Each structure stands twice: as structure tokens, then as C-alpha cells.
Amino acid sequence: MKKDYQPTSAYALQLDAQDKLASFREAFLIDDPNLVYLDGNSLGRLPKAAIARAKQIVEEEWGRDLIRGWNKGWWEAPSRVGDKIGKIIGAGEGQTLVGDTVSLNLFKLATAALMLQPNKTRILTDTFNFPSDLYVLQGIKQNLDNRHEIVLIGARDRDITPDLAALEDAIHEDTALVTLSHVVFKSGYLYDMQRITELAHAKGALVLWDLSHSVGSVPVHLDDCNADFAIGCTYKYLNGGPGAPAFLYVNKSIQEKITSPIWGWWGQKNPFDFDLEYTPAPGAQRFLVGTQPMISLLTMEAALEPTLQAGMDSLREKSILMTDYASYLTSNLLAPFGFSLGSPLDSAQRGSQISIRHEDGYRINRALIEEMNVIPDFREPDNIRLGFAPLYTSFGEVWEGFDRIKRVMEEKRYEKYPKQKLTVT
């Protein structure tokens, strides 16, 4: 890039100089220092420790231990790695397990929650929930148990914050399950987990939190909030690698009361007895099903180390500084070009991402990716999403990203791109 694209903001450089987490950037592969990567909320960067671990798993464990690897740490990996993630989400041991995908874990836990309460028919969620979560709930209703009603609290697509009053009013005595995305994928809104969970429990409902956009970026206190269930992915702020296995959490207090709808040998009490009849394993283990992808799973385990070392309080502190700074830059640098902030102004209500809105957002996003070496992402109808990963995003990088967006606007670089929306099929 040309000289005039180097960060020049004294304020950003000052923030970087004061950043206690700055050295963590060195724990990641940064092959192109000029790339402004603001999509760690979709796919986290590669931790260097993961490179070495992946090589070890393939060449030493698979290649040399062969089948013996299962007795040298593979078999226990879902619970071992689950407990490590438990430390990040405020979950004591024996409640978090790694395996399968977010959607599959939602299917298992939501179905289990409904089966536990045969006399309650309502599933409460909102339009801010990740669409795939809504699909899973629709599938449960349609295919498996058409008794249920999905109550979809309808914040409008352009809203930044949910209609909390409507959501809270909708929690009734016949609500079986309240399920929400802890941090909303478009606006970055952060729910008050404690409050919603308490309100739901007061009406006898169970609560399931999707932590995909909060784990590793926002402190989560599942045990303290007495949450019933949680699910989440490991490839965003946890940097576990593309499609790394997901996790699930089941509060100890209800583990023995519920059964998975999918019975498999990893959830069987004594899998190597090869009994013909299923007996559920104790605890949350019964929500495992089949053999997990070990190369992806164990690489992800190594990738958790920077997060565990930095600690969620430090990460949150830096994250708030970054999203505050980005909000400030949106108002001061970009508002003159027609941008508005698509995320809460109050950092207490915000995850580690912001959306900036512009009617030409789709085209601006393409210009950033194709011409400016900036990677955000775009979400309909007008959101350019900017994710800040406190482990490796620098304040200089944030400033640089905004400066390049400004340049796209000044030079009208976006005008050459078509106005269609991004549909990958």
C-alpha cells in the first residue's frame, strides 16, 4: 500500500502503547501487516501454537500412535476441552462439552428441554437470533412435535436493540424455553443474561443462550446466572480454525433430568461394551453422539491458550476501548459520508463488534475487500460489520480501517460495483 495509508493517528498509537495485551498479537500469524482484518468475529486469526499442534496431531499422533491415540488423550478431548472453554464462560467443570456444530447442539438441547416439559408449548425467541437457530427451532416444531408454538418477538430488521419490554412480557407460565443469541450477530447488542434468565426462571421456563458471538469477547457467567443451557462456536473469537467443533453447556442441576434426542455411542454409559441397548452416560456426556473430528478439535484446543492466558476481564476492557473508539470514528470520520452507527452506543450493551450502516454498504464492503486490503463483512440490508478481536487487533489497525473506508468514500471507489446483494450459493 502507498505511504499515505500507514496509520498516522497519534491517538491510536497512544492506545496501542498503553495496551497491556499488545504482545498477544505476536502469538498469531500476521503474514500481511498491511491487511486490516476486522472479521475475527467470523473467523479468528491463526494462533501460532495451532500450527505446531496441528502438525503434531497429524504426523505424531495419527501417523505414529495410530489407533493408540484414542487412549492417549483423544477420547477424553470433548470433556477436557469443554472444561477449558468452561473457564471462559463461567462454567464449573463437568458441564461443558465440545463436539458437533452449534446447530446440532441447539437441536439436542432445545429438544431435550421441550421433552422435559411436556405440558408447556411455547418457545420464545426473537428476530435478532441467528437465523440458523431459528431454522433449527422451526424444524423441531414442524417435524418432531407440532404441538409447539414459536413466539418470535419481532424487532424490525433495522433495529439496533431488541424490544425488551415485548420479550419480557412474552415470558408466560406456558413458556418451555427462552432462547436468544447472547450477542446479536448484526448489531452486536449484548443481552443482560442475568436479568433474562431470572425472568424466565420466575415463570418456570428454561433458558438456552447461544454464545457464538460472545464467547471469548465478553465475560460470560453461566453458573452465576444459573443458565440452564448454552451453545456456541469456537472459530470466531476463540480462534479455533474454520468450522472447529462447537460446544454445549448443561447446568449440573438438570443434567440427570434430561435425555438427548439423539442417542449415540459417545453418549453411552460404557461405549466399549458394545451393548445392544443404550444407557445414557452420566452428566452432560450423554449429549455427545458420534466420533469427533480430532484434527480440528485438538488444533482448536491449542488455539484456546491465548484467550485463557489473557483472561476475559482484560480482553473485555480492551474490547470496550476498541468499540468505543470505532464508534467515535464512525461519528467523526464517516458520518459526513452518510454512515450511521448500527450498534448500541452504550458499551455495556455491546459485544466486540459494531455495524456501520450505509445505503451503499454492500458496494462499499466490496471496494474495501477488493481494493483496500480491508476485510469486514456485510449483512443485509445495509450493515458493514466490523469485528474487533482484542487478542490481535491493534488500535492502529482500527484507525487504518476507518481511514481506508473514508478514502473509499472520498474517491467514490464503490460506485463501480453493482448494487446487488451478496449471495453465495
Added chain:
Amino acid sequence: MKKDYQPTSAYALQLDAQDKLASFREAFLIDDPNLVYLDGNSLGRLPKAAIARAKQIVEEEWGRDLIRGWNKGWWEAPSRVGDKIGKIIGAGEGQTLVGDTVSLNLFKLATAALMLQPNKTRILTDTFNFPSDLYVLQGIKQNLDNRHEIVLIGARDRDITPDLAALEDAIHEDTALVTLSHVVFKSGYLYDMQRITELAHAKGALVLWDLSHSVGSVPVHLDDCNADFAIGCTYKYLNGGPGAPAFLYVNKSIQEKITSPIWGWWGQKNPFDFDLEYTPAPGAQRFLVGTQPMISLLTMEAALEPTLQAGMDSLREKSILMTDYASYLTSNLLAPFGFSLGSPLDSAQRGSQISIRHEDGYRINRALIEEMNVIPDFREPDNIRLGFAPLYTSFGEVWEGFDRIKRVMEEKRYEKYPKQKLTVT
């Protein structure tokens, strides 16, 4: 190992000299040439191509492409790799998809098959089916739709071949689904896919084959047999790595008639529209759910190459020679020590494994692993299972394995081990 453990069988060496596939052994990492690895039916050896590919995925694709990797081949991987496996199982394009686990794919397909036929209540299977498959069926019956009856044809645990007459008699007009393991995990019995499928179709039942123990070792002709569904794993004879993602097959003729019970965004028509309502993707794609573990999946893709290059007919030819030879050695070398063959004598009814039975099987298996550098595995009550992977197992290795078993017996090395069974918990 001592000199007298070197292969000395002129016949084995002659078979190796005549082996047209012998050079494929060089495509695999063989770090310990003295190891007799007869457990490729549990976890295949590491193809060298997978080493390079895993490194490339981590360091170049994840590390440098970052989120852009999804548009450079990751997103299409389940169908691209599915079609490659399709070539191995006789499936034309657009019917095979890679993702999730064998058990999860069984859950999706078996539930879909039952939902398609609301007036039929019987699921037909047998005690030779892999226990995890039985658990999944039991879970479907118990938790999701207690209308169904699982008809379990009860060959006794020590039987080598199924009770085909009983199985065939049990296919009734009210049978919704017949589901079997194509090759049986204990005895290695190989079902006649064509015959069972035809019999089932004659009564209007759908058929689902678990190919876990046959894919890559036995030619499979799903399209020619007009099979409805298949599932299978990729970490046994396909050498995809520990826990590599599984596959599923849905015959083109019924793809548009059925729906997955688990709706997720990878099975959604236009996933990047982020619609709030699920619309199934065309074809088998609708049986995908969530984001797949790309490091495991793409490493597995590279690992398929030796199988694709060798071709199933050549692999089957060598496999039969190996299991014939192993059966011969069982009778001639081991029978005097109390061993009997736990697999069909007729190679047409046999996969690429044999079980050898002995009342001290558990202890003999331990002595082989701990003292003799031989890796078979043990299955209750008395089976030592020996798997032969025609891509990399040599005839000399087979001979050597039997010679070491003989030595364990001559020297009564097994007697020091306890008589308990192997239970990994």
C-alpha cells in the same frame, strides 16, 4: 525385534512380489516397519499427501486466506468431497455429502425415512448392526415418535452369519425402513446389498446401508442396487484421519420427497440471505446442518487419493487374497492353539477383516499390543479382529502377525494378563 521375528514365509513374499498395489504402501507414513498394524479397519494409516494438505490448510488457507477461504473451496467441500466418495461407492454426482458423524447422519436419514411413511411403523435391523446405530434407532423410537417398533433380528452374539431367512421373512408391508451394516463389525460378514434392497423394495420399504466397514474395502454399487440411503465413516479404510467427517447418500429419486428433521443454514436454500424462515436447499444438500470442521474435512479429502487411484476392483482383489490367506493361516498356524475362524469362509460373504476367536482372546490381544508390536483389536466375547487394508498392508505383514500370535501362544505370554474385558471409560 529379534531376528527370528522377521518374515520368512516364502509364500507371503511371493504374494507381495506379485502385488500390483504394492507401491501404494509408499504413499503412507510407515515410521516403524516392524509394527504389524492390523487395525486399519478402525483407523487407517496416515497418507503422506494428508500431511502436506493439513499443513497447507492451516498455514496457507486459514492463516493467510482467513475468512476468504470460504469462497476458495471450503463452502463447497461437503458436496465436492461427497462426489469423490460417490465414485468409491457407486453413486452418481449430487447424492453424496460429507459432514457430521455417522450417527448424526443416521438420525437425520432414518427420521426422514419414517416421516415420509407415516402409516408404516416397523424399523427392521439386526443384532449385527453396529451398536451405535441401534442406539440412534432406539432414541428415535423413544424420544421422537413412540409409534415405531424396532424389529431386531436376533442372531446370537457368537454367530458369524446373520439369520437371513428370519431377516427376509421379517420384511413386511408395514416395514418403513430396513437398515443394516453392509459389513458386520465383528465377523466381517458382507450382506448382499442387491438382494436385501430388492426384497425390501418389493414390500415397499426403504433401505439404509451403513457402509462404515465396507467403504474403501469392498466395491459398493449404491445406484445400481437402487439403495435409498447410505451412511459411512471416512477414517477406516478411507484413511481420512481420526474422527474425520462422515458421509451420507440419498438416492436422487427420493431427494425432493424428504426433509431433514434438523434444519440448519448449511441445508438452507440461500444461506447468506439470512432469511428468518427455513427453505430447504435442493437435493441432498438439505441434510447438511451447521459449519463443518474444515481442517479434518479437507485433510480427509487429500487422503482419498490413494483409494481413488487404486480403484475398488483392484483393492477388492487384493483384499480377498489377504483374507483368504489369513483364514488359511488361522486354520493351519493357530487352530492347534485353540483358535477358530470367526468370519465367513467364503470370501464373497466377507469384508476386508477377519475375526479369530479364542477363549483367552482378550489376554492374547493385550500381549500382542504390549509385547509383540502387533495391533489388532478385541471385541467381546472372544474376537481378535484383524483388519487388512489393501493399500498398505503387505502379505509379509499378515504372515508376521500370525507368526507373532503363534509365538504368544507357544510362550504363553498372555497368561500374565488379567481375564477382564477391555472397557475404556
